[in-house]
Amino acid sequence: MEQENSMESAKSRVLAAALPHAAFDGWSQTTLQAALTDSQVAPALAKALFPRGGVDLAVAYHQAGDHAMREALRATDLSEIRYTARVALAIKLRLQAADRELVRRGSALFSLPQHAPEGARLIWATADAIWTALGDSSTDVNWYTKRATLSAVYAATVLFWLGDESEDSAETSAFLDRRLENVMQFEKTKTAIGENPLAKALLKGPLSLLDRLRAPKTKADLPGHSDR
Incomplete structure (x- = not known):
């Protein structure tokens, strides 16, 4: 445990010095x-911490942003905030934890084709x-659809934010609210379709295979997980 803490400390020092x-x-x-x-961290240790060099440094920066977002959410009272607004707040806190130029460099x-899968995994991990x-407790196919939908919303919002010059990123906030509203409209449509007799028959027939999907049981089984 002590060695692990020492490596995490060294990783944090290198990342801070890299910014x-x-x-x-x-x-x-x-x-x-x-x-x-x-940071005066030994090259041999750095090789273990960042085996792919700058790529792993960028991954560490992204993961640090996710950590900052989680901590900010943990310190926020969400009890009086409706669910869609909680999602919007989480994304806004995630952007506040990021530097626009550093994100632009990461994007x-x-x-690049050789790093695109890594980028997709990072977006999924953020979602x-x-x-x-x-507090999402879904364990079926909804576990995947929620994260896939939010990944798309988050990625689109980041791209908009990179070019947003409005005060306090007001235009990004408006863009995000519109995307989330689109998602809510889609969910309402999906519910309506699900009540259609033909749709119900399909769900009991060919589409019943979706019922077999289950959320990953461990972080190592997470689609967005990266162990590098």
């Missing part, structure tokens, strides 16, 4: 080398972090 460099040199080997110099990195923090 000012990443804004200029991106999530690159150059940034990592500069961060090692500034450019994860848009999972939000739903988990909000």
Whole structure:
């Protein structure tokens, strides 16, 4: 446990030292080398912490943002906030935990074909972090559809936010509210369709296979999990 804490401490120091460099040199080997110099973390340890160099540094930054969002939600009284507004708040807190230029650099990195799967996993993991923090208890196919839908909303909102120059990101907030409203309309439509006799027959027939889907039981089984 002590060794694990020591490695996490070293990882945090390298990441903190990397932030000012990443804004200029991106999530690159150059940034990592500069961060090692500034943090005085041994290169051998850095190799264990960031085996893929700048890519793992970018992953660590994204995961740190998820952690900050969870902590902010934990410190917020959500009892008087309706559920859709809680989701919106979680996304807004997630964006507040991020630096626009660093996210822009990360988006450019994860848009590359060789890193796109990693970027998709990170987005999924953020959606999972939000739903988990909000107490989602679904264990069936809804576990997947909730996270898939939120992943799309979050990704679209981030792209809009990157180009938003409005005060306090007001236009991003409005954009997010519209996307969530679209999702709510879709859910209402899905419910109406589900009450249709033909739809019910399909759900009892070919689509009944969906009932066999179950949420992952461990983090290692999580679609958005990355153990690197």
